[in-house]
Amino acid sequence: xxxxxxxxxxxxxxxxxxxxxxxxxxxxxxxxxxxxxxxxxxxxxxxxxxxxxxxxxxxxxxxxxxxxxxxxxxxxxxxxxxxxxxxxxxxxxxxxxxxxxxxxxxxxxxxxxxxxxxxxxxxxxxxxxxxxxxxxxxxxxxxxxxxxxxxxxxxxxxxxxxxxxxxxxxxxxxxxxxxxxxxxxxxxxxxxxxxxxxxxxxxxxxxxxxxxxxxxxxxxxxxxxxxxxxxxxxxxxxxxxxxxxxxxxxxxxxxxxxxxxxxxxxxxxxxxxxxxxxxxxxxxxxxxxxxxxxxxxxxxxxxxxxxxxxxxxxxxxxxxxxxxxxxxxxxxxxxxxxxxxxxxxxxxxxxxxxxxxxxxxxxxxxxxxxxxxxxxxxxxxxxxx
Amino acid sequence: xxxxxxxxxxxxxxxxxxxxxxxxxxxxxxxxxxxxxxxxxxxxxxxxxxxxxxxxxxxxxxxxxxxxxxxxxxxxxxxxxxxxxxxxxxxxxxxxxxxxxxxxxxxxxxxxxxxxxxxxxxxxxxxxxxxxxxxxxxxxxxxxxxxxxxxxxxxxxxxxxxxxxxxxxxx
Amino acid sequence: xxxxxxxxxxxxxxxxxxxxxxxxxxxxxxxxxxxxxxxxxxxxxxxxxxxxxxxxxxxxxxxxxxxxxxxxxxxxxxxxxxxxxxxxxxxxxxxxxxxxxxxxxxxxxxxxxxxxxxxxxxxxxxxxxxxxxxxxxxxxxxxxxxxxxxxxxxxxxxxxxxxxxxxxxxxxxxxxxxxxxxxxxxxxxxxxxxxxxxxxxxxxxxxxxxxxxxxxxxxxxxxxxxxxxxxxxxxxxxxxxxxxxxxxxxxxxxxxxxxxxxxxxxxxxxxxxxxxxxxxxxxxxxxxxxxxxxxxxxxxxxxxxxxxxxxxxxxxxxxxxxxxxxxxxxxxxxxxxxxxxxxxxxxxxxxxxxxxxxxxxxxxxxxxxxxxxxxxxxxxxxxxxxx
Numbered sequence: 001x002x003x004x005x006x007x008x009x010x011x012x013x014x015x016x017x018x019x020x021x022x023x024x025x026x027x028x029x030x031x032x033x034x035x036x037x038x039x040x041x042x043x044x045x046x047x048x049x050x051x052x053x054x055x056x057x058x059x060x061x062x063x064x065x066x067x068x069x070x071x072x073x074x075x076x077x078x079x080x081x082x083x084x085x086x087x088x089x090x091x092x093x094x095x096x097x098x099x100x101x102x103x104x105x106x107x108x109x110x111x112x113x114x115x116x117x118x119x120x121x122x123x124x125x126x127x128x129x130x131x132x133x134x135x136x137x138x139x140x141x142x143x144x145x146x147x148x149x150x151x152x153x154x155x156x157x158x159x160x161x162x163x164x165x166x167x168x169x170x171x172x173x174x175x176x177x178x179x180x181x182x183x184x185x186x187x188x189x190x191x192x193x194x195x196x197x198x199x200x201x202x203x204x205x206x207x208x209x210x211x212x213x214x215x216x217x218x219x220x221x222x223x224x225x226x227x228x229x230x231x232x233x234x235x236x237x238x239x240x241x242x243x244x245x246x247x248x249x250x251x252x253x254x255x256x257x258x259x260x261x262x263x264x265x266x267x268x269x270x271x272x273x274x275x276x277x278x279x280x281x282x283x284x285x286x287x288x289x290x291x292x293x294x295x296x297x298x299x300x301x302x303x304x305x306x307x308x309x310x311x312x313x314x315x316x317x318x319x320x321x322x323x324x325x326x327x328x329x330x331x332x333x334x335x336x337x338x339x340x341x342x343x344x345x346x347x348x349x350x351x352x353x354x355x356x357x358x359x360x361x362x363x364x365x366x367x368x369x370x371x372x373x374x375x376x377x378x379x380x381x382x383x384x385x
Numbered sequence: 386x387x388x389x390x391x392x393x394x395x396x397x398x399x400x401x402x403x404x405x406x407x408x409x410x411x412x413x414x415x416x417x418x419x420x421x422x423x424x425x426x427x428x429x430x431x432x433x434x435x436x437x438x439x440x441x442x443x444x445x446x447x448x449x450x451x452x453x454x455x456x457x458x459x460x461x462x463x464x465x466x467x468x469x470x471x472x473x474x475x476x477x478x479x480x481x482x483x484x485x486x487x488x489x490x491x492x493x494x495x496x497x498x499x500x501x502x503x504x505x506x507x508x509x510x511x512x513x514x515x516x517x518x519x520x521x522x523x524x525x526x527x528x529x530x531x532x533x534x535x536x537x538x539x540x541x542x543x544x545x546x547x548x549x550x551x552x553x554x555x556x
Numbered sequence: 557x558x559x560x561x562x563x564x565x566x567x568x569x570x571x572x573x574x575x576x577x578x579x580x581x582x583x584x585x586x587x588x589x590x591x592x593x594x595x596x597x598x599x600x601x602x603x604x605x606x607x608x609x610x611x612x613x614x615x616x617x618x619x620x621x622x623x624x625x626x627x628x629x630x631x632x633x634x635x636x637x638x639x640x641x642x643x644x645x646x647x648x649x650x651x652x653x654x655x656x657x658x659x660x661x662x663x664x665x666x667x668x669x670x671x672x673x674x675x676x677x678x679x680x681x682x683x684x685x686x687x688x689x690x691x692x693x694x695x696x697x698x699x700x701x702x703x704x705x706x707x708x709x710x711x712x713x714x715x716x717x718x719x720x721x722x723x724x725x726x727x728x729x730x731x732x733x734x735x736x737x738x739x740x741x742x743x744x745x746x747x748x749x750x751x752x753x754x755x756x757x758x759x760x761x762x763x764x765x766x767x768x769x770x771x772x773x774x775x776x777x778x779x780x781x782x783x784x785x786x787x788x789x790x791x792x793x794x795x796x797x798x799x800x801x802x803x804x805x806x807x808x809x810x811x812x813x814x815x816x817x818x819x820x821x822x823x824x825x826x827x828x829x830x831x832x833x834x835x836x837x838x839x840x841x842x843x844x845x846x847x848x849x850x851x852x853x854x855x856x857x858x859x860x861x862x863x864x865x866x867x868x869x870x871x872x873x874x875x876x877x878x879x880x881x882x883x884x885x886x887x888x889x890x891x892x893x894x895x896x897x898x899x900x901x902x903x904x905x906x907x908x909x910x911x912x913x914x915x916x917x918x919x920x921x922x923x924x925x926x927x928x929x930x931x932x933x934x935x936x937x938x939x940x941x942x943x
Contacts, residue, residue, distance in 0.1 A: 131617065
């Protein structure tokens, strides 16, 4: 299998409402990523970009609209989407471009501008539900998260306080991230006292609506070695989609992630992920999801994750730092861009360039994951130095 | 070696900026409607809801009674084996108490919260849940595993929609 | 190129202007079942990965990817959706197999455009929201601009464009899956109502519902599954700028088609496409597009397509049959599934299963799809019945 490396990364700040258009946000991230590895657009063979639903921007064929902002003018350009899983999946898609032998360099760009949707981006999530058997109940996106979180808590006897610890951990990490849209630390009390949106989900359990973009540059081995002495290798990729009949699944365990993670670990030759992985960036749009995903990623025994979190196992200086970037809860959640941001973070961490948030001990292996659609998809990328 | 820039762009606008008149916006809304073909299985499902009954399909290969009904079994990928009427009672698998409308606006003071739940319908295979609303129950009294029964709209108000069931109430 | 990839199964359903009897899931299930049966009765559990091609607004669903797995038998399998033409989806499937991580990949696309009230409003929503959409024009004005510029630059005539419509609708009469077949004249087309001059109503292809599923396999698996594998020799795709006002060269010339084809030709080792391609299924969303695309694809010289068409070169009986299926003008316009409809025709012809419209002695065919206005994205694939 042809080896593929990440050689550059860049992102915009994540903000509640950006002055920039979607195209301009994509440009900023793309240009920053290219500059970071001293490449120009002429050096790029193809573009694999991603964005979640078109409804946020109110632009049909949004990938076409975004193409030139992503550097895709007069190049092979293709947009992939798996809902919230898109940000990590686009990197898998970029990997396909190069590992297939068809291209040597690939720009991966993910962008989301949610603030264009009026009155609120969340309203557009109504249209993710089955048009005939669900939508006329007027569901809010929060419902499915709340239903899943409640079932997860009930299964293992976790409390709302346990779940709040994730927001506290991730938001604390996020304060050290210059891309973050937040300025204040939060406490468990703050989370518990924030208003209940859909029990058991409170406002501070939820990542915010954001605008932003993130980009990485991928290169085939010989090109990568020429460009940098610190290439970060894509060691494993995996992705899985479960049935759209989400009511037929038991929501307490993400079996689709279990499968996607095993696919990625098998490719990477990882037998004991909990021991071998040094940094984890699980998808954390809601606090409980990070824990749910740590279990699905086989990085924590089922039902023991809160205990490990309380023991500091997942802290920045713990055995397995979780979301050192701050994650979606600590940086912001421009859907597709947020997943790509997680891979950018691993790139910087494994090169020792993460500044104040640098995980100590020269981490060697990291895993990033994103999740989405109707609680049914997971994309997993394992990277190493 | 010079440290490379990681983050650039993403200029935050405040609410004030937006309303200042100095940031221009174009407003538009999509003028189109969708009328989705319900197909063989869901058309029968909706027809039976109008009749005040819940119907499922059976897969004899996988030994499953599937709800919502489907023309084919997505696991063994064979056509469904037939139709089966099932009960309008079930068990709460999980639930929520939701204080915002579908468009994220908060419900008004004194208004009742939405009570969405995944309900495993009696007669369908274990784990076959559908999303529905709960009613005639105090939110704090909802329990996992609670037995519930459908409350139907009066016959003349049913339209062949999932909302022909008003909600499920505890029994 | 490391691994060779073949198409080993085809299945399709619908191909009607309305399909109210089936939901999109049921329509795709039918196509998938036929496809898997065509590939030696493979069970979807044995398929490694699945790629769909779709756009949200065409389905009225946000994140259409959610509803992909069940009707393909892809529950708990690697699945992804490409927001692009289905030849781009096909390309993604080809790349997956070439990585070596996957051996058998299914790719699908469908259209249920009959469920949508105003396609034109959706198409208009693809233009820039701040400085094109407020003009409030029917989105086909872009086709009018392109057509006018193409005729001006090349000297192609209005009559030659109308001849494309006459040819493709006539070809469609021999295709049982085509619903827009007709025997009409050049005068019928030119004398018909105008849409955005010089583009007339009859220059535009009509909408169609349908689903298509293809199965791809690596060389070693291909021979196990089907004794008539059709080989993917080359594939390419490209995007010109989406900004209309930056597309100066790209209004008269289909730059995206040229770039996509060059990539596909290079991969297939084709240097003189006009001699090496036996027949082609080329985007004809609008009549002039077929001619503009043939030139960009180097299947004829610049500005020559119209004249060659009049000489009968592109007829089913000509030197280079183009859109013998009837194309979009004759079969109907399947939106994201357009590309796979063209690939489907190639496979049928190369297998010798095209019935009344079967071309004799064909070995290599090219399919080219364009994403429609206002886009400047296209994808090309070259297939052959010889490895």
